[in-house]
Amino acid sequence: MATQNQDRLRTHFSSTPDKEHNNRWDDLWRDSTFLPWDRGHANPALIDLLQERGRPLSSPDPNPSLGAPPPNSESAGYASLAGPLRDDKKRRRVLVPGCGKGYDVALFAAHGYDAYGLEVSSHAAEAAKGYLKDADKGPMEGEYKVADEKIGKGVMNVVCGDFFEDGWLADVEGWEGDEGFDIIYDITSTGGVLICLEFPTHKPASSGGPPWSLPPLVHTELLKQPGEDISYDDQGVVIKTDREETDNALVKIAHYTPRRTHDAGVIKGLVRDCVSMWRHKVDCPEEQRWH
Structure with a gap:
């Protein structure tokens, strides 16, 4: 049921054609009083996956x-x-499409990856940038602290753009070197x-x-x-x-x-x-x- x-979220989108849905997401983020998908922290399943270094505990x-x-x-x-470092010691790069306020971006960075969040809504991107300035004080703050002091924290960046278009890639540092992304969470x-x-x-x-x-x-x-x-x-x-x-x-x-x-x-x-x-x-x- x-x-x-x-019901409210479905109604918000059902009244507009698909091509207008990006704007409808932005409307929700602009108002920011109805964000039912925002859980306030990264998903525990992703937290466990990174903490277990690729061998997460599965449900019995x-x-x-x-x-x-x-x-x-x-x-x-x-x-x-x-892991977060390549053989040449450069950090591996992660993309989080639809990053919302950036909880997953903060989590990957805490584990040493250079993390990029992507949002189609400019207001969501701004909300994420604001959150990431003080992510260590979030409700799951223990998960966002540096996992390995020898590796340190990766960068946290948020860019605004449509995943299915390429313009936002210009805002990804080093993209001109065609290094791509090592991990995409959410080809x-x-x-x-x-x-x-x-x-x-x-x-x-x-x-x-x-x-x-x-x-x-x-x-x-x-x-x-x-x-x-x-x-x-x-x-x-x-x-x-x-x-x-x-x-x-x-x-x-x-x-x-x-x-x-x-x-x-x-x-x-x-x-x-x-x-x-x-x-x-x-x-x-x-x-x-x-x-």
């Missing part, structure tokens, strides 16, 4: 979401989440890793959004053939197919139900969110894939 906030409980992994899933792919350069927090997995497809229903099977189908349409049934539920991976496919290297997540992802005592990790097919040997 939809909550009052979900079954997750009934469509396409969810079995309990206590393990995978060699966890090791693909590289990525050669050798990089895509981390997806799959939420809401429990929401009926027919209920609309935002947030839109996102069972794990959606990522599986989309990333077999990036850029191509996927199939849904007459209820709006994604259909599992046997279509082949294209050369530019992303392949799954890890998939698990975390022990912790935001309260919105816990339904009747069960964590329903999932975390999946992906690499480009050409960069991923078979032994690193999730099976």
